[in-house]
Amino acid sequence: xxxxxxxxxxxxxxxxxxxxxxxxxxxxxxxxxxxxxxxxxxxxxxxxxxxxxxxxxxxxxxxxxxxxxxxxxxxxxxxxxxxxx
Amino acid sequence: xxxxxxxxxxxxxxxxxxxxxxxxxxxxxxxxxxxxxxxxxxxxxxxxxxxxxxxxxxxxxxxxxxxxxxxxxxxxxxxxxxxxxxxxxxxxxxxxxxxxxxxxxxxxxxxxxxxxxxxxxxxxxxxxxxxxxxxxxxxxxxxxxxxxxxxxxxxxxxxxxxxxxxxxxxxxxxxxxxxxxxxxxxxxxxxxxxxxxxxxxxxxxxxxxxxxxxxxxxxxxxxxxxxxxxxxxxxxxxxxxxxxxxxxxxxxxxxxxxxxxxxxxxxxxxxxxxxxxxxxxxxxxxxxxxxxxxxxxxxxxxxxxxxxxxxxxxxxxxxxxxxxxxxxxxxxxxxxxxxxxxxxxxxxxxxxxxxxxxxxxxxxxxxxxxxxxxxxxxxxxxxxxxxxxxxxxxxxxxxxxxxxxxxxxxxxxxxxxxxxxxxxxxxxxxxxxxxxxxxxxxxxxxxxxxxxxxxxxxxxxxxxxxxxxxxxxxxxxxxxxxxxxxxxxxxxxxxxxxxxxxxxxxxxxxxxxxxxxxxxxxxxxxxxxxxxxxxxxxxxxxxxxxxxxxxxxxxxxxxxxxxxxxxxxxxxxxxxxxxxxxxxx
Numbered sequence: 001x002x003x004x005x006x007x008x009x010x011x012x013x014x015x016x017x018x019x020x021x022x023x024x025x026x027x028x029x030x031x032x033x034x035x036x037x038x039x040x041x042x043x044x045x046x047x048x049x050x051x052x053x054x055x056x057x058x059x060x061x062x063x064x065x066x067x068x069x070x071x072x073x074x075x076x077x078x079x080x081x082x083x084x085x
Numbered sequence: 086x087x088x089x090x091x092x093x094x095x096x097x098x099x100x101x102x103x104x105x106x107x108x109x110x111x112x113x114x115x116x117x118x119x120x121x122x123x124x125x126x127x128x129x130x131x132x133x134x135x136x137x138x139x140x141x142x143x144x145x146x147x148x149x150x151x152x153x154x155x156x157x158x159x160x161x162x163x164x165x166x167x168x169x170x171x172x173x174x175x176x177x178x179x180x181x182x183x184x185x186x187x188x189x190x191x192x193x194x195x196x197x198x199x200x201x202x203x204x205x206x207x208x209x210x211x212x213x214x215x216x217x218x219x220x221x222x223x224x225x226x227x228x229x230x231x232x233x234x235x236x237x238x239x240x241x242x243x244x245x246x247x248x249x250x251x252x253x254x255x256x257x258x259x260x261x262x263x264x265x266x267x268x269x270x271x272x273x274x275x276x277x278x279x280x281x282x283x284x285x286x287x288x289x290x291x292x293x294x295x296x297x298x299x300x301x302x303x304x305x306x307x308x309x310x311x312x313x314x315x316x317x318x319x320x321x322x323x324x325x326x327x328x329x330x331x332x333x334x335x336x337x338x339x340x341x342x343x344x345x346x347x348x349x350x351x352x353x354x355x356x357x358x359x360x361x362x363x364x365x366x367x368x369x370x371x372x373x374x375x376x377x378x379x380x381x382x383x384x385x386x387x388x389x390x391x392x393x394x395x396x397x398x399x400x401x402x403x404x405x406x407x408x409x410x411x412x413x414x415x416x417x418x419x420x421x422x423x424x425x426x427x428x429x430x431x432x433x434x435x436x437x438x439x440x441x442x443x444x445x446x447x448x449x450x451x452x453x454x455x456x457x458x459x460x461x462x463x464x465x466x467x468x469x470x471x472x473x474x475x476x477x478x479x480x481x482x483x484x485x486x487x488x489x490x491x492x493x494x495x496x497x498x499x500x501x502x503x504x505x506x507x508x509x510x511x512x513x514x515x516x517x518x519x520x521x522x523x524x525x526x527x528x529x530x531x532x533x534x535x536x537x538x539x540x541x542x543x544x545x546x547x548x549x550x551x552x553x554x555x556x557x558x559x560x561x562x563x564x565x566x567x568x569x570x571x572x573x574x575x576x577x578x579x580x581x582x583x584x585x586x587x588x589x590x591x592x593x594x595x596x597x598x599x600x601x602x603x604x605x606x607x608x609x610x611x612x613x614x615x616x617x618x619x620x621x622x623x624x625x626x627x628x629x630x631x632x633x634x635x636x637x638x639x640x641x642x643x644x645x646x647x648x649x650x651x652x653x654x655x656x657x658x659x660x661x662x663x664x665x666x667x668x669x670x
Contacts, residue, residue, distance in 0.1 A: 046306030054159035066368035
């Protein structure tokens with residue numbers, strides 16, 4: 001792989017990581033902590049929504065986020081021809 | 086069959102399983118011993134990581150902690166899971182590409198400095214030793230409560246078991262037993278939770294049961310009912326926030342970056358075959374962890390509900406609203422014997438009053454003379470759960486085996502991290518660079534044996550600060566190891582001087598902040614300020630300070646690096662290399 005596309009690969013990786021980190025921050029620190037009071041006005045079954053994000057939802061989203069990242073990186077590896085054997 | 090005999094049989098059976106696995110996975114060389122020859126399937130590594138990560142505290146204490154903290158318990162739930170996102174995206178794949186054996190080895194090579202490597206070794210050993218004391222204590226506690234042997238005998242049995250599989254099998258043996266231990270602990274955790282959710286809400290999945298209506302026909306949601314019961318007795322509502330928002334934020338962040346920086350967790354990702362597997366494996370690890378961590382809030386809330394309803398079964402203030410002491414269920418009496426529950430009949434009416442004296446102003450008009458549940462140990466919530474729910478004895482025995490599995494698997498992972506740092510970083514990397522692979526393997530076996538003896542000794546003679554040290558472990562990992570690794574990957578400009586200055590500044594500030602409030606080296610008498618919100622800097626409690634330490638580390642490292650020369654070309658090439666899964670052509 002030529003030098004330029006290695007840099008491009010890294011740039012795309014950083015972009016993806018940044019997106020994932022924003023989601024990571026918003027669901028846990030945002031919805032679960034900072035916005036917990038306004039969100040608690042909304043109900044999700046017997047859960048207040050802010051409470052649900054803090055004790056359930058954020059964890060489900062963390063799991064989904066890692067698989068999303070892993071999947072996208074797999075595609076990126078292929079696109080740049082750097083996937084492992 | 087008596088409960089005790091059944092427990093011995095179940096726990097004994099799990100031990101036979103662990104030892105059988107250990108005998109089948111003897112390590113042949115250092116690659117086997119340190120990283121299981123990098124041949125662990127990502128899903129299995131995820132399972133092993135789950136067991137490695139979930140300690141006696143996660144298994145026994147966390148649900149009880151949540152039961153009494155309510156919403157605030159979320160700091161532990163999010164803090165101890167969110168770190169895996171950081172691990173998966175910021176550390177694990179690149180460290181796997183680097184392809185060596187230890188965390189400190191990466192820091193040493195990336196910052197081309199043996200001193201940086203030894204600073205990392207010191208952080209790693211301190212964090213791991215403090216953590217392992219807690220596991221040893223956990224093993225002793227579970228043994229002494231459930232098997233009728235003494236605390237000391239429990240620790241010694243635990244040491245022997247870990248010794249057998251860690252010394253012979255190294256990472257290979259530890260990985261294989263951790264997979265088995267994960268299965269034992271998750272089964273033991275979820276079975277009682279399912280039954281309790283069914284009893285209270287008619288919904289077998291605890292995660293959904295927590296958001297369901299009560300099965301008593303009232304149509305009231307469980308959490309609303311719990312909020313109501315608690316506030317009526319003067320306690321804070323379950324779903325209300327009690328800690329200040331800034332502490333919730335900083336503590337959650339400290340636990341997240343601490344998790345991502347704990348060496349025994351990071352090193353698990355050295356064992357998978359490829360970079361791709363390292364990414365996926367972090368996801369699997371979090372799946373297996375989240376099964377327990379999303380169940381825990383349900384267990385906590387439901388256990389609290391059961392406890393409150395057992396004691397206050399009628400309207401607050403009515404004469405027969407409280408349970409008569411003579412009529413308490415058997416589990417109440419049996420936990421009273423252990424001293425973890427304590428009741429004192431202050432008003433002499435033969436009934437139990439359990440309420441918050443500060444919150445319930447009308448208590449005196451009911452003839453109540455103070456809260457009579459003078460001790461409710463949080464650990465009871467998980468350990469007594471099967472009895473409270475009236476589950477059969479084999480479930481009680483299973484919970485004991487699960488608690489031991491959780492403690493043993495974490496202890497083994499930590500001991501391996503310590504031994505690896507000693508044999509590979511200190512001996513091979515520094516003091517005795519000329520030893521060959523087989524000699525190094527021998528030293529690593531001696532090191533792990535020695536680490537087990539030290540951990541056992543500290544477990545038997547716990548220093549007074551044992552309860553405080555977990556905060557220290559996370560603070561150390563958050564303020565020193567995590568930033569150093571992350572900058573090592575994401576910045577080509579941070580050099581040896583910057584990294585060392587950053588680690589020392591981050592670590593130093595965190596230690597000082599903890600010591601000022603908790604006492605120097607945890608000797609209480611040397612504390613310089615009372616440990617309360619009035620004295621805390623920006624209202625931050627010492628546990629939450631790891632985040633600030635990490636920020637200081639980042640700032641100092643960048644400032645010093647930019648004031649000095651950039652790293653040499655070969656280091657720049659190394660960074661280029663670890664950023665991409667395959668080598669450049």
